[in-house]
Amino acid sequence: MKKILFCFGTRPEAIKMAPLIEEGLNRGHDVKVCITGQHRDMIIPFLEFFQIKVDYSLDIMRENQTLSSLTSNLLSKIEIVLKDFQPELVFVQGDTTSTFTCALAAFYQKIDVVHIEAGLRTGDIYSPFPEEGNRRLVTPIAKYLFAPTEESRANLLEEGVTENVVVTGNTSIDTLRKTITKIRSGQLNDSLRERYKDINFKKKIVLVTVHRRENHGQPLIQICNAIKELASSREDIEFVIPVHLNPNVKECIHASLEQFDNVHLYKPLEYIDFSWLMYMSYLIMTDSGGVQEEGPYFEKPILVMRENTERPEGVSEGVSKLIGSDSKLIINEVNKLFDSCEYYSSFSKNKNPYGDGFASEKVFDYLG
Template sequence: MKVLSIFGTRPEAIKMAPLVRALAAEPGIDSRICITGQHQSMLQQVLDMFELKADYSLDVMRPDQTLNSLTAALYAAIDPILDEMKPDKVLVHGDTTSAMVAAMSAFHRRIPIGHVEAGLRTGDIRQPWPEEMNRRCIDLISDHLFAPTAESRRNVLGERLQGISFVTGNTVIDALHLTAQRIDSNRQLRHALDRQFSFLVPERKVLVVTGHRRENFGDGFLNICKALGELARRDDIQIVYPVHLNPNVLGPVTEHLGDLPNVHLIKPLDYLSFVRLMQRAHVILTDSGGVQEEAPSVAGQAGSGHARCHRASRGSRRGYRTLGGHRDRRDHSRRERPV
């Protein structure tokens, strides 16, 4: 049996790594990887850490690329690979544009599709954008729907989709546990990772922030930065923000937070280093779907910067909070309470 796993972002690689490793260990399965390359350097770090190698690597990313131009490039690049390999099944993960195009490309060739992380819903087709539309499309055409929670499976059952659905748990937690165990069992590695964060003051609580989503570009990031600036006035808090290199993120974050003494803007971290930073955090504020799922397992509190949150069903019982904030700077008053 030939299985092709197609993914392109670092979060996808992290979540697919345990599954791809398991497939590779099966003697009757010819498992191959195609990476679409949205986060090329960060993605390669994950592949190296989990000892995975891409069989196909696409060159489709361009500066200032629109979603439509990316979609067209992905269709043109993926179809020849499907024609050459002729897989018996295509696996995609989540809700990225690359996942949607990969699934549609397989559907057009009548290749069965497996959707990992099926059934997530906000109920608003435009929130998050374009991910909500992407995952609904993928679920609609998938033959096997691997839902992370019972709630996610109820969503796909309620929509009467044709695919067979299963509750599988979330592979990101498998990847997180593998990585955390590696850190916890190796004192030398742990100390080496901690040296990256030597600027931290032990007496102050650590608030880790990540943000990169398209839906927050513009006023969204501006309002988030203003709220974080208000929080940074407190002398018992230190904010660590690994800033995404996208100019729509880097620009406003640097402008509004770069000169504040309690705010540490750092370069994006590899996965191993970021897991260690999460272990040291008291609070994590993020608009990343993957970090929302990881954070409650390692940090004291976790919060979402989404307008609508679709990943809080488990986290809300484990220190998770949905924190609006990209709409209005007054949100800082709500953020202060859990800290």
């Protein structure tokens, strides 16, 4: 039995940590969960759905805080948790500021760090910012590096990291597999359909998520212009857009799109709702890293509205396409996917490169 601390702050981290926490408990380890506080209100309902108990809640968010103040505040608070629990392993996931800071705090206490989703790279340290820098900084601190794909593993080997590098697939697929199983086996499907009865499911659903810093400003305006044109010109589309709470995103999207009857703008959705909407969608437009991994599970085309991606496997395998934020290109791609069955089906013919839904078991098989 090992003493294991799971540290995370955002909902995407929680989604990818949940099956690992469950697996650790199932194998008899002494597991504690620490949430740092970025997405607390969004995380708690998700953790309750998976019956995960929070042992430490740090509540670090402050209005208008900088990355520096966030990092220093978290570093001092996580130190208290580490000294209280004294874990043998600290699990961190991905590339958030919580990921980097919790790994650094563990390193200062000479505690072994387990990095889940290691090895992702864009090659540009400022894109995405600060995520690319965070994940690069965690690499030399971590003792165990679980890469989601062979390409991620190759990135680490290229940097000279050779010990304890293991390809597992992405744990988000584990969570998605379990979630969809629960939806299909119970009454959730009917209740979700009732909850979103304003959406005309007889039409084809285009699910859109956009929030990244590099799309703020003119790129987001271009994306909204494309959606406006498509919503106006196509009667067979229903756009569904969970709107990020960042004012730079929220104000632009509402000003551009709230007047359209076939554009449905929602507050950020709970994980269960969003997973179901991916399941119900015809195609997905996104700048999210997590959605790039999860969408192919449903064999839906993924249009990635970014200039580059740290998840190139989806592009190379043909389950997603990198299109940036240019309005004309977005419009052309969506029209082509609606008008050409052959083009649409070409996305679903390819294997999901992000895993088989059993990554968590592979992680603990290796750790013993």
